[in-house]
Amino acid sequence: MTGRTHIVTDPQERRQAMLEICRRYAGAERDATSTEYFDRAGSQIDVWRFDPEMVSGKSRSWTEKVSHILAKQGF
Numbered sequence: 001m002t003g004r005t006h007i008v009t010d011p012q013e014r015r016q017a018m019l020e021i022c023r024r025y026a027g028a029e030r031d032a033t034s035t036e037y038f039d040r041a042g043s044q045i046d047v048w049r050f051d052p053e054m055v056s057g058k059s060r061s062w063t064e065k066v067s068h069i070l071a072k073q074g075f
Contacts, residue, residue: 014042
């Protein structure tokens with residue numbers, strides 16, 4: 001997979017991305033805690049975005065899964 005990375009500078013996009021990462025790994029039941037943490041320390045957290053330009057792989061099923069995920073994300 002190749003592509004470009006960008007640091008997210010828009011405060012709202014940073015907040016949304018960070019809270020989605022927290023939800024993914026801490027669970028929805030921790031949303032209040034994650035929000036509180038981000039409100040306190042969010043300015044000290046860098047969020048990077050990866051924009052894929054090319055996806056390649058050996059397995060057709062793997063490439064189809066990645067293509068499906070990327071299509072779902074709007075790429």
